[in-house]
Amino acid sequence: MDQHELEQARRLDARGAFAWEKMMGRLAGKVAVVTGGVSGIAFGVVEMYVAEGANVIVADIQAQKGATLEQRFPGSVFFSPCDIRDESDIARTIAMAEEKFGGLDIVVHAAASVDHKQKIVDLTTEAWDDGQANLLRSHVMCIKHAVGPMEKRGGGSVVLISSAAAENFSPAASMVYVVCKGAVLYLARWAAFELSSSNIRVNAIVPGAYATSMWGQLVGASKDVADVMPEYLDEMMAGSQPLPKAGKPMDIAYAATFLGSDESRFVTGTQLAVDGGLSVFRPAVPREKVMAYLEDAKAQAEAELQQAG
Ligand SMILES: NC(=O)c1ccc[n+]([C@@H]2O[C@H](COP(=O)([O-])OP(=O)(O)OC[C@H]3O[C@@H](n4cnc5c(N)ncnc54)[C@H](O)[C@@H]3O)[C@@H](O)[C@H]2O)c1
Numbered sequence: 001m002d003q004h005e006l007e008q009a010r011r012l013d014a015r016g017a018f019a020w021e022k023m024m025g026r027l028a029g030k031v032a033v034v035t036g037g038v039s040g041i042a043f044g045v046v047e048m049y050v051a052e053g054a055n056v057i058v059a060d061i062q063a064q065k066g067a068t069l070e071q072r073f074p075g076s077v078f079f080s081p082c083d084i085r086d087e088s089d090i091a092r093t094i095a096m097a098e099e100k101f102g103g104l105d106i107v108v109h110a111a112a113s114v115d116h117k118q119k120i121v122d123l124t125t126e127a128w129d130d131g132q133a134n135l136l137r138s139h140v141m142c143i144k145h146a147v148g149p150m151e152k153r154g155g156g157s158v159v160l161i162s163s164a165a166a167e168n169f170s171p172a173a174s175m176v177y178v179v180c181k182g183a184v185l186y187l188a189r190w191a192a193f194e195l196s197s198s199n200i201r202v203n204a205i206v207p208g209a210y211a212t213s214m215w216g217q218l219v220g221a222s223k224d225v226a227d228v229m230p231e232y233l234d235e236m237m238a239g240s241q242p243l244p245k246a247g248k249p250m251d252i253a254y255a256a257t258f259l260g261s262d263e264s265r266f267v268t269g270t271q272l273a274v275d276g277g278l279s280v281f282r283p284a285v286p287r288e289k290v291m292a293y294l295e296d297a298k299a300q301a302e303a304e305l306q307q308a309g
Pocket residue numbers: 035036037038039040041042059060061062082083084085109110111112113134161162163164165206207208209210211212213214215
């Protein structure tokens with residue numbers, strides 16, 4: 001953009017139109033907390049947030065990967081060891097944003113587990129409590145602890161990661177996962193309502209099928225194997241929705257950048273589906289076929305790791 005264009009953009013901005021120069025760093029000066037950010041979808045969000053000028057606190061239970069991420073983005077990313085089932089870990093993570101970067105503007109809550117596989121008839125109270133602490137209560141707690149710091153900044157943006165499985169049931173999903181991810185959509189609406197007077201926006205992103213290590217949990221893969229499995233999942237993901245390709249972390253990162261930035265300053269309480277059209281149509285793939293594909297991907301990932309020694 002040359003000087004003349006910049007001047008024009010500034011004039012447009014004064015009239016309340018789009019400020020073009022902000023496109024050069026759409027999150028410049030913003031501080032974000034991204035949970036689950038060492039892996040998969042949220043890792044893509046962290047990469048794009050840093051590229052767009054944000055400073056980021058990454059919260060996750062995988063401490064080794066967190067340390068690697070800090071080294072990759074020195075000064076722009078700090079890691080907070082955090083179990084999202086523990087409110088005090090969430091509170092400490094949010095406080096870290098203020099300590100390290102002087103405030104908080106954005107929370108992207110993506111950390112989640114698909115470990116809770118029981119059907120209703122088999123469900124124990126303990127399994128339900130653990131599942132909803134991970135998949136639902138953590139969302140409430142992220143919002144709760146973000147409110148104070150965001151109010152100090154005059155507002156903020158919370159982005160909750162739900163799932164297309166909540167609305168259009170996946171054969172591979174579990175009851176606890178689907179019910180909690182569905183509740184997250186309602187939570188986004190309620191929180192948007194409750195917090196709008198503080199200029200805090202709350203929106204949900206609804207991902208479709210993404211090749212990430214999360215799928216390994218469904219077939220009991222070790223963490224190392226699960227991390228390699230995404231390489232072998234593209235074909236399955238491509239057949240999971242109308243658009244014949246797998247979603248990539250970058251696709252969610254674009255949506256989370258829009259929702260985190262001032263470009264979405266008048267957007268709250270909404271759901272943004274980034275799902276290749278899954279909300280319109282889910283191809284009928286039997287559960288057995290999905291599980292067989294996942295087992296095959298697991299075997300290929302195990303073989304690759306064995307070969308690598
Ligand atoms: N992959 C998909 O197809 C898909 C589809 C719909 C929704 N999603 C959602 O996208 C989000 C990101 O998932 P992903 O696919 O990138 O999976 P992923 O497994 O790559 O990432 C999940 C991250 O959450 C972390 N995590 C799990 N339990 C935690 C805990 N108790 N405390 C702190 N961190 C914890 C993991 O360590 C991991 O880094 C999740 O909310 C998931 O439900 C994924």
